[in-house]
Amino acid sequence: MKLEEVPEPVSTYIRVKCKDCGAETLIYSHATTEIKCKICGSLLAKPTGGKVKILAEIIQTQNKDDS
Numbered sequence: 259m260k261l262e263e264v265p266e267p268v269s270t271y272i273r274v275k276c277k278d279c280g281a282e283t284l285i286y287s288h289a290t291t292e293i294k295c296k297i298c299g300s301l302l303a304k305p306t307g308g309k310v311k312i313l314a315e316i317i318q319t320q321n322k323d324d325s
């Protein structure tokens with residue numbers, strides 16, 4: 259007997275690039291607070307209750323499960 263599992267990436271980190279100053283920031287995919295650029299304070303991502311909504315340019319996504 260098999261239960262169907264939904265393959266859903268749980269923890270992911272998303273590397274984004276600020277549209278305003280070009281600084282790179284690593285964002286947790288399920289962050290619960292607004293993520294702002296360290297350099298210029300521009301809003302990079304905001305929480306939605308699930309996966310964050312990315313407002314900056316996505317450079318790369320990486321799974322945490324990388325051991």
Ligand SMILES: [Zn+2]
Binds near residue numbers: 280
């Ligand atoms: Zn910036």
